[in-house]
Amino acid sequence: MSLEDLKQIPFGKTVIELKNISLAFGGVKALTDVSFDVKKGEVFAIIGPNGAGKSSMLNVINGFYKPTSGAINFAGTDRNEMEPELAAKSGIARTFQNIALFKGMSTLDNLMTGRLLKQKQNFLMQALYFGPVAKEEEEHRERVERVIDFLDLQSIRRTPVGSLPYGLQKRVELGRALAMEPEILLLDEPMAGMNVEEKQDMSRFVLTVNNELKTTIVLIEHDMGVVMDISDRIVVLDYGKKIGSGLPKEIRNNKTVIDAYLGVSDD
Amino acid sequence: MIYKETGQYKSSYKSDHAIFPLLQDKIAFSTLMFIAFLIIPFVINSYWEKAILVPFLIFSLAAIGLNILTGYCGQVSLGTGGFMAVGAFSTYKIMTYFPDMNIMIIILISGLITAAVGIIFGLPSLRIKGFYLAVATLASQFFLVWLFNKVPWFYNYSDTGQITVSERTMFGIPVTGAEAPSYATYLFCLVLVVTLSFAAKNLIRSKMGRSWMAIRDMDIAAEIIGVPPLKTKLSAFAISSFYIGVAGALYFAVFLGAIEVTESFDIMTISFPVLFMIIIGGLGSMLGSFLGAAFVVTLPIGLKFLMVDMVGLSAVTAKHFEITIWGLLMIVFLIVEPHGLARLWSIAKEKLRRWPFPY
Ligand SMILES: Nc1ncnc2c1ncn2[C@@H]1O[C@H](COP(=O)(O)OP(=O)(O)OP(=O)(O)O)[C@@H](O)[C@H]1O
Numbered sequence: 254m255s256l257e258d259l260k261q262i263p264f265g266k267t268v269i270e271l272k273n274i275s276l277a278f279g280g281v282k283a284l285t286d287v288s289f290d291v292k293k294g295e296v297f298a299i300i301g302p303n304g305a306g307k308s309s310m311l312n313v314i315n316g317f318y319k320p321t322s323g324a325i326n327f328a329g330t331d332r333n334e335m336e337p338e339l340a341a342k343s344g345i346a347r348t349f350q351n352i353a354l355f356k357g358m359s360t361l362d363n364l365m366t367g368r369l370l371k372q373k374q375n376f377l378m379q380a381l382y383f384g385p386v387a388k389e390e391e392e393h394r395e396r397v398e399r400v401i402d403f404l405d406l407q408s409i410r411r412t413p414v415g416s417l418p419y420g421l422q423k424r425v426e427l428g429r430a431l432a433m434e435p436e437i438l439l440l441d442e443p444m445a446g447m448n449v450e451e452k453q454d455m456s457r458f459v460l461t462v463n464n465e466l467k468t469t470i471v472l473i474e475h476d477m478g479v480v481m482d483i484s485d486r487i488v489v490l491d492y493g494k495k496i497g498s499g500l501p502k503e504i505r506n507n508k509t510v511i512d513a514y515l516g517v518s519d520d
Numbered sequence: 521m522i523y524k525e526t527g528q529y530k531s532s533y534k535s536d537h538a539i540f541p542l543l544q545d546k547i548a549f550s551t552l553m554f555i556a557f558l559i560i561p562f563v564i565n566s567y568w569e570k571a572i573l574v575p576f577l578i579f580s581l582a583a584i585g586l587n588i589l590t591g592y593c594g595q596v597s598l599g600t601g602g603f604m605a606v607g608a609f610s611t612y613k614i615m616t617y618f619p620d621m622n623i624m625i626i627i628l629i630s631g632l633i634t635a636a637v638g639i640i641f642g643l644p645s646l647r648i649k650g651f652y653l654a655v656a657t658l659a660s661q662f663f664l665v666w667l668f669n670k671v672p673w674f675y676n677y678s679d680t681g682q683i684t685v686s687e688r689t690m691f692g693i694p695v696t697g698a699e700a701p702s703y704a705t706y707l708f709c710l711v712l713v714v715t716l717s718f719a720a721k722n723l724i725r726s727k728m729g730r731s732w733m734a735i736r737d738m739d740i741a742a743e744i745i746g747v748p749p750l751k752t753k754l755s756a757f758a759i760s761s762f763y764i765g766v767a768g769a770l771y772f773a774v775f776l777g778a779i780e781v782t783e784s785f786d787i788m789t790i791s792f793p794v795l796f797m798i799i800i801g802g803l804g805s806m807l808g809s810f811l812g813a814a815f816v817v818t819l820p821i822g823l824k825f826l827m828v829d830m831v832g833l834s835a836v837t838a839k840h841f842e843i844t845i846w847g848l849l850m851i852v853f854l855i856v857e858p859h860g861l862a863r864l865w866s867i868a869k870e871k872l873r874r875w876p877f878p879y
């Protein structure tokens with residue numbers, strides 16, 4: 254499995270297949286026998302009430318959690334678990350539910366870290382800052398500046414991200430993931446805690462990335478309006494089990510799903 | 521508006537990423553280098569050499585080393601004294617076995633040996649963090665000092681356990697030993713410090729530095745963007761130890777000439793003071809390493825002048841006051857300005873930029 258294998262897969266064909274994934278923390282069953290697949294080029298949403306196991310699912314996909322049983326087929330190769338570093342190298346980028354930025358670094362440096370895997374110069378060359386190093390730095394800086402322009406981050410380029418408001422931090426985190434130029438983007442509640450306007454901006458960014466860069470997107474989101482609007486297919490989890498999957502309009506009319514949501518509608 | 525950046529537009533990402541992006545900083549730096557290389561060597565005397573300039577240069581190097589590990593990569597270390605001892609004893613042993621080798625090369629090899637030792641003692645950092653790592657590095661400090669004390673091979677079986685440097689020259693001028701002129705030891709250290717500082721700054725502003733800072737700020741997130749935690753932490757240990765090893769080699773060969781390990785590389789005489797330097801100077805700041813070293817080297821001299829020569833206190837009382845003042849300063853800096861003197865400097869620059877307008 255490699256980035257190349259992933260690139261070869263035609264659009265509309267399966268890139269990630271999760272087979273009977275179960276995950277337990279001691280006695281807590283976070284996931285029980287969940288199966289679904291993600292197709293290349295789609296916006297795939299994972300929804301469900303709090304504690305349903307959505308974030309755990311993303312963590313299984315990029316190797317943060319090791320499933321207790323089940324298999325992951327990624328770009329045609331079966332494996333029992335993923336490794337975070339391997340996932341990054343194979344073109345998977347992600348954002349976290351509770352923002353995982355490098356708080357002491359500026360927006361620009363945070364985005365530049367997204368390029369680290371693609372920087373090849375060794376440390377002696379870096380220490381001398383010879384021609385090829387300067388050139389490489391510049392090349393990556395140019396890529397990063399494109400992301401900065403796309404996400405409108407120009408004015409906070411030099412600001413340490415720890416001091417930015419929540420909504421902007423979410424955007425910078427998306428920027429870092431985009432700087433990796435991923436094939437697959439895993440987004441854990443990218444719009445949580447945002448106002449309507451910020452949500453609209455974020456939806457637009459996600460859709461543009463999907464349409465223009467053809468990036469496959471796996472998204473967790475609580476706002477049903479947004480989910481129904483932007484996703485191609487949806488899987489619904491509840492108490493770690495899959496309770497439904499399909500197109501947005503199928504999900505909207507699915508009895509079990511409605512019940513699950515009504516059951517927790519008071520939150 | 522002394523620090524005026526108007527009109528200094530960056531037309532390329534390269535100039536924007538330069539070490540000194542502002543013209544004023546470039547001029548200030550060039551002036552400093554001019555004084556350091558072309559004026560001080562002609563006016564330096566033994567007092568300035570031994571009491572201020574050479575220790576300042578050597579401790580700057582040690583501070584840069586510790587700052588790489590602690591300030592940039594977030595791994596606290598109390599083992600600085602032990603690692604400086606590795607540099608010193610490497611130099612001593614290489615001098616014994618290769619009497620004809622050039623002293624500059626000996627010192628750089630000593631740095632490499634210290635780097636290798638640093639990697640070994642850095643291995644626990646994958647499993648333990650923060651306070652617990654500090655305790656582990658403290659153990660390495662005690663172990664190394666104990667080792668150099670207990671194994672006579674390291675000090676060539678001398679009766680006293682002391683090691684003494686022999687005379688070595690650069691371009692025919694002695695830079696080690698009692699005969700070395702002040703300007704020579706000073707210039708020798710200066711060349712090493714300036715070169716290695718540029719190398720450190722370059723590392724920090726490229727891939728390596730960003731990997732260190734990523735690990736420092738959030739190692740989990742670093743892992744998902746493909747920064748390997750173990751390799752990155754060990755690289756910080758290696759490079760940090762290289763700088764500290766070179767500092768230790770200079771401390772022994774060029775500065776003191778003769779040392780006894782328990783005394784010269786003790787935790788109280790080296791490890792803590794160097795940690796003070798980077799906290800007072802500024803964690804994660806190159807400038808801070810220099811400011812911190814300057815501060816820690818000159819404060820005792822200033823205090824002694826004030827308390828003994830001016831006020832007339834006894835030397836012992838003055839020493840007690842000095843220790844108290846250190847403690848107070850640490851607390852003040854940790855609470856009020858955790859980014860150290862380097863931050864105060866950038867605030868001052870910001871004020872100069874706006875001056876004479878308050879807003
Ligand atoms: N590292 C962990 N250790 C122990 N339990 C965990 C861990 N991670 C998740 N869990 C548990 O697994 C279950 C699913 O959690 P998960 O975070 O995946 O839910 P979620 O669907 O993302 O919820 P939310 O909408 O609140 O983010 C919860 O009961 C949670 O407490």
Ligand SMILES: [Mg+2]
Pocket residue numbers: 307308309350441
């Ligand atoms: Mg979650």
